[in-house]
Amino acid sequence: MSLSMEEESLLQSLEQQRNWDGLPMCKYQGFWCPIFILRPLLSFQRNFKARDSDIVLASVPKSGTTWLKALLFSIVNRNNFPIDQSPLLTTNSHKLVFSLECFCYTKHDNPDLENVPQPRLFSTHLPLQVLANSLINSKCKIVYICRNPLDQFVSERHFLLKKQRDKPYGEMLPLEEAFELFCNGVHAFGPFCDHLLGYWNASLENPDKVLFLKYEDLKRDPLSDVKKIAEFVGLPFSEEEEKAGLVGEISKLCSFDKLRDLEVNKTGVHAGTVKNKFFYRKGDVGDWVNHLTPEMAERMKEVLEAKLTGSGLVLDI
Numbered sequence: 001m002s003l004s005m006e007e008e009s010l011l012q013s014l015e016q017q018r019n020w021d022g023l024p025m026c027k028y029q030g031f032w033c034p035i036f037i038l039r040p041l042l043s044f045q046r047n048f049k050a051r052d053s054d055i056v057l058a059s060v061p062k063s064g065t066t067w068l069k070a071l072l073f074s075i076v077n078r079n080n081f082p083i084d085q086s087p088l089l090t091t092n093s094h095k096l097v098f099s100l101e102c103f104c105y106t107k108h109d110n111p112d113l114e115n116v117p118q119p120r121l122f123s124t125h126l127p128l129q130v131l132a133n134s135l136i137n138s139k140c141k142i143v144y145i146c147r148n149p150l151d152q153f154v155s156e157r158h159f160l161l162k163k164q165r166d167k168p169y170g171e172m173l174p175l176e177e178a179f180e181l182f183c184n185g186v187h188a189f190g191p192f193c194d195h196l197l198g199y200w201n202a203s204l205e206n207p208d209k210v211l212f213l214k215y216e217d218l219k220r221d222p223l224s225d226v227k228k229i230a231e232f233v234g235l236p237f238s239e240e241e242e243k244a245g246l247v248g249e250i251s252k253l254c255s256f257d258k259l260r261d262l263e264v265n266k267t268g269v270h271a272g273t274v275k276n277k278f279f280y281r282k283g284d285v286g287d288w289v290n291h292l293t294p295e296m297a298e299r300m301k302e303v304l305e306a307k308l309t310g311s312g313l314v315l316d317i
């Protein structure tokens with residue numbers, strides 16, 4: 001759908017810049033919004049009606065979204081499907097948990113979301129400050145995941161390079177230039193520090209509303225985070241479930257190796273354009289050392305110190 005005249009004139013009033021792969025972006029309410037998201041975002045802000053039972057997964061791209069979608073779906077639906085018949089075995093998690101701005105609101109201004117199975121699971125890469133008021137004011141839950149920004153940057157760059165081979169927007173910037181833009185917060189849905197801080201502060205102010213997770217913790221001890229997520233969304237594992245090993249089974253089903261090796265994730269395509277296999281690369285913590293210099297890591301440490309000091313948020317880099 002194209003922009004209305006009003007939206008077009010809003011766009012013309014906004015600062016614009018290209019992402020590292022040439023994708024056009026505009027600065028809307030403090031964040032770098034890919035322009036193709038602007039209309040869906042405005043529709044979402046205007047029309048989304050949250051339910052108290054909704055669960056929304058939020059993240060900066062490449063922070064563990066695909067993984068957390070699989071975990072959340074499995075936790076919430078554990079009484080609907082036995083593990084060996086999970087829809088995840090034949091369907092990519094992006095098709096089981098819909099993105100609000102990249103899917104639900106892309107074709108319709110006011111899509112019918114009434115029939116999404118209860119509790120409705122959605123995802124978003126949007127920063128907290130632009131979420132629909134209805135979502136903020138309801139009792140719905142937000143599960144946020146963040147990641148070491150160096151790993152996230154490397155992951156995003158690889159993803160864009162692969163995507164670009166299929167559908168180029170323009171020239172891909174050299175690594176150093178892309179990194180400098182990233183450090184300055186210029187990337188899709190950035191600045192990442194503001195994104196993190198928005199949800200981090202909300203999780204401190206209202207821990208029943210926002211659960212703040214780290215990719216690295218999830219890697220280190222998935223069982224503990226799976227239990228934490230279940231409790232947070234009001235579906236704690238019973239003693240019997242724990243004894244039966246269900247927490248471990250869900251973690252194993254959603255593990256990187258298991259999901260990457262499924263036929264659907266080796267050959268399928270997401271939203272008609274992105275190959276599912278692009279969502280599974282290495283799934284490692286600390287892979288940035290193979291791609292970035294110690295000087296780049298130092299630069300990132302300075303950025304984090306300047307932005308996060310005093311917030312209580314510490315990222316392991």
Ligand SMILES: Nc1ncnc2c1ncn2[C@@H]1O[C@H](COP(=O)(O)OS(=O)(=O)O)[C@@H](OP(=O)(O)O)[C@H]1O
Binds near residue numbers: 064158287
């Ligand atoms: N199950 C599981 N376990 C651990 N890690 C996983 C898993 N699934 C995907 N990944 C890794 O997550 C990175 C992709 O991030 P996102 O899923 O947030 O991407 S997206 O925003 O949805 O496009 C990307 O990280 P990198 O490998 O570092 O590129 C994926 O490989």
